[in-house]
Amino acid sequence: MHTAAVVGTGLIGTSIALALTGRGVTTHLIDRNPDSVRIAAARGAGTPEPPSAPVDIAVICVPPSAVAKTVAEHQKAELATVYTDVASVKALPYAECLALGCDTTALVGGHPLAGRERSGPLSARADLFRDHRWVLTPTPETNEDTLNRTLELVSLCGAVPVLLDPPDHDRAVALTSHLPHLLASLTAARLLEGEDYAVRLAGGGIRDVTRIAAGDAALWTDILAANAPAVGALLAELTADLQRTADALARLTDGTPEQQGGALADLTDILRRGCEGRARITTAHGGVGAPLATSLSVSIGAPDRRLGRLLEDVSEARVDLEDLAFPDPAAPQRSVELLVTPDAARPLSDALLDRGWAVRF
Known part of the structure; x- marks a missing residue:
């Protein structure tokens, strides 16, 4: 080219x-x-x-x-x-x-x-x-x-x-991009109704959930309109989940002890399914195409105190770890596997190399 x-x-x-x-x-x-x-x-x-x-x-x-x-x-x-x-x-x-x-x-x-x-x-x-x-x-x-x-x-x-294929793509991004953007926007819009003292308490959780809501509203209107069938179908399924959650919370508020027990079981199931769904994203080799996370191997030697220093250096690099593992704890030259998102792998590797760590992909 x-x-x-x-x-x-x-x-x-x-x-x-x-x-x-x-x-x-x-x-x-x-x-x-x-x-x-x-x-x-x-x-x-x-x-x-x-x-x-x-x-x-x-x-x-x-x-x-x-x-x-x-x-x-x-x-x-x-x-x-x-x-x-x-x-x-x-x-x-x-x-x-x-x-x-x-x-x-x-x-x-x-x-x-x-x-x-x-x-x-x-x-x-x-x-x-x-x-x-x-x-x-x-x-x-x-x-x-x-x-x-x-x-x-x-x-x-x-x-x-x-x-x-084009339809397969549209169903995939409806699930992984378009629906999340819509939910982020709906959640962020609730902040307009919140008291000032409540908004001042906003921390990392609400910031993470609403981060993508800052996108161009006109562009996202165009996107959602073009993929309306796929997003609409997912939204209908999500509406059923929201109603189930609202019903469980209502039973916890006004229900009998037996109803409250069932409501707690429903809430646990809803949250458990969320954890399982999230795990499909963070696994290193899940999904289609490129891995959704990248592993960096860092040699730390035998003393465990070096692990603490490594984690401090990761924190100073302002990179969030998806996970950490010890491939062979019995090896004389111990190493750890740092699991990070693909876009964070190179910046973290460079930062750790600058701090004297031996790093390899």
Whole structure:
């Protein structure tokens, strides 16, 4: 790949452009907002000048409702030989591309599973996608060259490709992304009704739960609308769980001792299922594609006091451990396995190496 065009210079588009430019790809920046292009170009993401010939790939970084029209517009103008997008919904944009007569042999749907709470080109990072999964949704008419070129894009951005059918992708992200965002927003909205003294007590728990609620409301309206069937089905199931929880709490408040015992059993079951579901995320080799956690092996020698120092250094690096294990406690040169999320592995490794620890992936 020698040339690329990024259409849409927000957080994701500018991050892709930064990654490609950093790998020597001549990248052209296109956006209806000239200020956004100016900022992205000033950050070294590429050139605001249009290409003089079709580029190797065009990356369409617009909301789901605008993907098909944008692809059709730029295919008509012969912007590129291959097209992909980054929308977090895949089935509806693909159907709309078909309806508009787009050349789907030269198109692969894509969705990089990375982001930040802040939007816009100022928040972009060249390493945003490193070690993150990037879903591609080729269809039967996608030709081999198109898929290979898009796989090259994923590789240049440092991400891990995962191939799915568009409907399978949409059901997956409804569960793992769209429903959580909606719940975070609903929970955060309750804070508007809280007394000032209650909000002042907000700690790590409520901050963690509502962190993603800070996203762009207009963009998320577009996303939820495009994936309404999958999100709506999950929300109906969740509503039943919420009602079961509310009923249990009501029995604890006003029920007989026997009813209260049953309510406690129901609450325990609800919370237990939550623990089991959470464990599916934190396991090192669970899920599809890349592992959801990365293991770092750190040599600590025999004295246990070095373990305390290691944990202090991890804390100073401001990285949360998912888990810690001792592979062979009887070995003369003891080591520990630190389990962290993939995006935290490299920063933690660098921080520990700087502090004199022997670290290996």
